[in-house]
Amino acid sequence: MSGNDGSADVASRLRAASEDLADARAAVEARGEARLEAVRAAYREATDLLDRYEGRATGTGDFAAFVEFQESFVELTEGLDDDLPARDAFKAANDLLDQRRLGEDDFDRAREELGPAADLVDLLADREAAREAFEAARRDARRRLRDLDARIDSLERLQRLGEADLDAPVDRLREPIEAYDEAVREAWAAFRRDASAREVFRVVAASRAYPLAAFPEVPPDLREYVESRPAGEEPIPTLLEYADYSTSKLSHYVDDPAALRTRVGTHRTYLERLDADPLVVSWPPPDAETLRYRASELVSVVARFADEGTVAAARRLRDLPDDVAYDRLRETALARDELDEAERERLERGAVEAELTAARDERERIEAALTATAE
Template sequence: MSGSDAGAAETDVAAALRTAHETLRDARAAVADRGEARLETVRDAYREATDLLDRYEGRATGTGDFAAFVEFQEAFVELTEGLDEDLPAREAFEDANDLLDQRRLDEDDFERAREKLEPAADLVALLEERAAASEEFEAARRDARRRLRTLEERIDSLERLRRLGEADLDAPVERLRDPITDYNEAIRAAWADFRREASAREVFRVVEASQAYPLAAFPEAPPDLREYVENQPAGEESIPTLLEYADYSNSKLSHYVDAPAALRTRVGTHRTYLERLDADPLVVSWPPPDAETLRYRASELVSVVARFADEAPVAAARHLRDLPERVAYGRLRETALARDELDETERERLERGAVEADLTAARDERERIETALSATANA
């Protein structure tokens, strides 16, 4: 978003909030000037009057139901006479009552009675306008808070972009990349050998042990598959062999296992899990994580890798654990992130100062919205 777009968003949010606050303040003042309780009495009387008009219009007009006609007039008189003398718009009810005090009524009389009640309707509208203004104000505050969250994310992104733009793109990132690549290659090869050669039971025991190390944990094995591998003789076979068996017919499989149907059910149902049980949970990403995360994760990797691999992958994991102390890790990581994330457009924006301008505009907008929220907090 450009600076002009940010300014437009601020106008839509902060200005709308201030306008909604002023509208609510005016609406509340209008109600207070007339008296909220008195306006509520007018509202109740107006609703009763219009309800009478609506209910009796078809029956009390012309030569219709005379009983309904009398009932209607009496009800309207009772309503009017029950109003306080000083109630706002009482004259409107009296005028409507006078109009309806005839020996015969037609539909035009009912329409004119509604017109006579319009001063009362205008007063009732003050309560409705206040309620609507309150809803608009709350909506404006929600929009402002939502916009603030968006701005915080944008500011974080721009600050990160600016920081990456300050990175030394010529720094020797191979000091990080080479040990990470060496470890990843070693661990993929070690796990592939282990998964191919070890029994499924041994593999599952490593998977289960890894659960104690959240930063180096494999996906848990499905309980029924784990129970089958642990307790059935077929669990002594490797995972590739079990997957091959699952494709056999029952008659062919019966030459290899005692319970063909059980194997086909357990292994076949969880084929996707077994096929995807690769070294990915032990691989270190590029660009790498921050120094503290790498240090903790590598410590857990050492513990898990040592359960199935020889000394070389374990030593590679130890080397990663110590890497933040061996090199200028933070600076090199920033370079790696910058090389990976900054495209030509972003670099051009950084060079011409557009990122800094957008960051300033976003911070200014945030301040203006925060000020508007604070100024309207006690509404």
């Protein structure tokens, strides 16, 4: 996100909103908040009377309403404190309404006479609006800071990748990772194909103790069926094949065709997707510490179903960060994978450095504005 879209000016807007709020508060304090609240209460009552009686107390309408209206307005005016700001405005409106007959234009003129009171009431509304604008400006500033932090992280990462040695021998990472991935995929495919569903589910359940090497949890009703019924001794591909049989054909293979179709058929997607993906290491690889922890967990899970060669390949990954210049080679792998021609061109001409400097400067301005306007 560039600074040309106006978002970079949030610091200035925040400072301006803070100044506006200070001015609005000062205007209220100069006249006394309690006195302005009293004016607002009186003004609301006066305008409420005008609004409620305008249609009934005008012309030759409801005489009782006319009298009631005048008495109410007189009572309101006489009940005001002598030192109430804009008291003269209420008196002028009352004097105007003290006639034998009132027209709609009299009500309009009365509202105009109350103008000075309305102006004072606006001071309270202006303060509230200024407070809302200030709070919104602070929210915008904090949101912009989050965006800038993410952008700075992205630009710093891009800059770091640009410094990577693209000629470094990344095959020292790729070969052991690809060898392990291929071995574990083959081992799991064979295990899933040949072992009973019950055995497979037990490995899945055991993997749940290793968050970095865990398979998706088996649906409870499917797990209960496989554990308790003879069909659970069949491999998963066989159960999926059974689920496609007609009821009459299936009855030759299981004692309760309906139960198999309900449990296996309902969870076909889970069974079909139960592949080796949770055990595969991505490319480019994770950071060294993550690989160490994950490979340790992979060894524990893979050892439950794979041969010693596959387990050894997992152990090789666990030791990989200590055997090679892992961080440097990983940076090269990331750079080769992520940097396209346009990004490399931006790096070469210094555009990334310029954007990073601008983003950091803007972050400093916003942080300073947030500190200066903190309440």
